[in-house]
Amino acid sequence: MSLPERIGLAALRCLDPERAHALALQGLRAGLVPLPGPVTSPRLSVKIAGLALPNPVGLAAGFDKNAEAIRQLSKAGFGFLEFGAATPRPQPGNPRPRLFRLTEDRAAINRFGFNNEGAEAIAARLAATPCAVPRGLNLGANKDSTDRARDFAEVLRIAGPHIDFATVNVSSPNTEKLRDLQGAAALAGLLAGVMETRAALAEPIPVFLKIAPDLTDAEIAEIAQVATEAGVDAIIATNTTLSRDGLKSPATSEAGGLSGAPLFRKSTRVLARLAEETGGAVPLIGVGGIASAEDAFAKIRAGASAVQLYTAMVYHGLSLAPRIARGLDTLLARDGFATVAEAVGTNRKDWL
Numbered sequence: 298m299s300l301p302e303r304i305g306l307a308a309l310r311c312l313d314p315e316r317a318h319a320l321a322l323q324g325l326r327a328g329l330v331p332l333p334g335p336v337t338s339p340r341l342s343v344k345i346a347g348l349a350l351p352n353p354v355g356l357a358a359g360f361d362k363n364a365e366a367i368r369q370l371s372k373a374g375f376g377f378l379e380f381g382a383a384t385p386r387p388q389p390g391n392p393r394p395r396l397f398r399l400t401e402d403r404a405a406i407n408r409f410g411f412n413n414e415g416a417e418a419i420a421a422r423l424a425a426t427p428c429a430v431p432r433g434l435n436l437g438a439n440k441d442s443t444d445r446a447r448d449f450a451e452v453l454r455i456a457g458p459h460i461d462f463a464t465v466n467v468s469s470p471n472t473e474k475l476r477d478l479q480g481a482a483a484l485a486g487l488l489a490g491v492m493e494t495r496a497a498l499a500e501p502i503p504v505f506l507k508i509a510p511d512l513t514d515a516e517i518a519e520i521a522q523v524a525t526e527a528g529v530d531a532i533i534a535t536n537t538t539l540s541r542d543g544l545k546s547p548a549t550s551e552a553g554g555l556s557g558a559p560l561f562r563k564s565t566r567v568l569a570r571l572a573e574e575t576g577g578a579v580p581l582i583g584v585g586g587i588a589s590a591e592d593a594f595a596k597i598r599a600g601a602s603a604v605q606l607y608t609a610m611v612y613h614g615l616s617l618a619p620r621i622a623r624g625l626d627t628l629l630a631r632d633g634f635a636t637v638a639e640a641v642g643t644n645r646k647d648w649l
Contacts, residue, residue: 302614314396325366332372336622340629343637345580345602346503346530348431352376352622353637357605358435363414364422371429374619381435385451387415399546404557405608410471411437416455423459433462446487450494457498468509468536470554481519488527503530510535510564521574531580535564557608561586565599569648572600590624598644
């Protein structure tokens with residue numbers, strides 16, 4: 298990390314977390330952040346669900362909810378980007394404060410509640426802005442919706458022509474009863490509607506499913522079966538957790554989803570279990586607590602074909618993504634892997 302980035306991060310951490318986040322996005326859009334451009338190599342290049350990624354390190358949903366910094370983020374060293382979550386209608390989300398730093402734990406708690414400008418506004422930005430890497434949109438449902446399953450399909454209908462993949466997010470803990478949609482019958486019905494909408498697009502795109510870390514082995518097996526039968530193109534494991542085990546920071550008691558370092562082991566165990574249940578039939582994307590090349594490598598060896606990060610940038614800066622990608626290249630070479638694909642799942646058993 299450069300000295301200017303270190304100073305900038307220290308300054309942002311003196312502010313309210315949500316205000317700091319908004320300023321970071323403004324600075325990025327204004328060109329105040331150095332951007333490395335593409336980070337790739339023959340070893341890092343990945344193909345997942347038909348998408349060619351220059352490297353397997355992606356930006357998780359939530360950092361740029363409204364797709365305001367597409368052009369800049371596409372040059373920040375990520376292999377792919379995910380924007381949103383987007384809902385059919387704009388909504389303000391939950392009352393502030395709703396984002397909390399847990400500095401001692403290198404973590405964060407959020408209870409945003411799908412605050413966003415709505416699918417139409419987000420789709421317009423996506424349509425108007427080219428992107429140097431594959432980009433996707435996290436699909437969500439309005440809090441007051443009477444048919445949340447239909448909401449996911451509606452966002453896909455609106456934004457589908459302007460994205461490379463879509464993620465069905467039934468795992469946010471901050472919209473009441475949303476996680477109920479992870480049950481077999483509800484999930485199957487929801488995915489059927491999304492897949493029908495996908496088929497109606499002029500150019501159908503891959504559909505991913507994002508799941509929670511707070512699942513039993515039986516629930517993971519059930520989700521794996523439903524996702525496979527529905528034809529989901531990849532599964533993202535995992536979203537934030539409701540667990541507060543082992544935390545030390547003062548904000549521990551705040552309601553919301555926990556992300557960052559404490560989530561690493563929990564989310565990686567879910568990832569490995571999901572890899573075991575799917576048997577390689579569905580590509581997996583590992584998320585949760587990644588803050589180094591070693592963390593990313595562990596997710597890949599547990600079963601992930603690609604990874605995503607977000608919270609660690611609060612503590613390590615935007616330059617973390619290219620640093621992880623380059624470090625991952627070194628680790629793959631060290632262990633004799635010619636490609637990321639060769640390393641996928643080679644250490645899965647240790648996480649089961």
